[in-house]
Amino acid sequence: MTEQQLSAPSRARSERSRSGIGHVDQQQSERFTVVGNHLAQHAELSLTAIGLATHIQSLPEGAPVGIKVLAAKFPEGEIRIAAALRELEAHGYLARARERMPSGRIVTRTTSYNVPLVGGVMEAEPVPTPEPVPERGDTAQELLASLRAHEPRLLLSVRDTHHLAPAVSAWLERGIAPDAVRRTLTAGLPAEPLRRPAAFLAHRLAELLPPLVPAAPEPSRPDPFQTCDGCERAYRAPRPGRCRDCAPLTAVA
Template sequence: MGTQNLSAPACAQPLNPRGITHINSKHTTRFTVVGNHLTQHRRLSLTAIGLACHIQSLPSGARVDIKTLAARFPEGETRVAAALRELETHGYLARIRERLPSGRFVTYTVSYNQPRADQSVPPVQPVQPVHRVQSGAQVPAAHPADQAPPPSPQQSASRDPAGDAAGDEPRAATVGEPGTSPPSAPPA
């Protein structure tokens, strides 16, 4: 009876019959750090929390418009739009509408990994516009005169509360830290 069972793991963790037991492995590639303030938020729906985690895991420039997200997940456009509005209300997302010289609207999406305290106007800087070439590659515009002016507070405040009005351009996204710049829209 004095022999040790060699098939048992050396540091087995006891299971907790009343709750969750975490078995954690350290990630070294392809991971996203998400704050508990988001994952345990008491006022956000589970759909909004999951969508925020997904958006934070995307690279800058990924599309996060309602149609693209609804095509990716089974929730559908109505639930995706509602979740995006929740994230916007609680400061995890900002959607900025801008009217192009052609009269069409584009919406820039900015994701925040910490909820913003000041939700009036997001700190967004204009960037050099991107022109599309026939091969599908993107190259920056040649001169600063082609840059779009920064959106005025009136334009920023004129966000579409429904999130996807008819006639809007497909939405571009900037996903990252506060202060990152949205991509400029290609000329019409």
């Protein structure tokens, strides 16, 4: 009889099936977050970015997600967390824009997307047009809409311009001329196609935001005139007392 031989490919397939991952899944009815495989198996995101996106998507509305807050929770540190946030922005899972509050304080508003932005628009159901942006919003939106005339790849939707307008307004409020903002956004673009121009602009607006110009110091005022308690001569001093000529005599006495 001919001895039966097992082929090597069959043996290899059997070993792979036994050494691969196994799953024990249980039904969860509370305290769970649905994460798409487009995120969990993303080929271009780092594991830090994937884990951070999962954590952010699990947070309740209004929870703080600043770099220092996240670094206080996890061991990666501020540098790695900041890099992971930039990854998520570049791939459409996160958007950050600076807004000026009624009190005048500038805050960063973060928006998390469980479905990434593609070309500035979510792949899910359509999103209603937001309300007009106050505080020079018209100028910011006009600037954003004009970018396509300088670089066709920076074609934005109406929703994109509303979403990015606060970040552009932050530049304008710091005294940056619209032409300078436009040059910053259109200069040195990567050679490859921009799949998500809105996410790219959000990242560039946040990373290149110039610092606030420090307020000019108030001019120093001279001390007020005082009347010397010794000779009744007028002299300048912060508080009443004796002039320089009378003060040594008082000390000697």
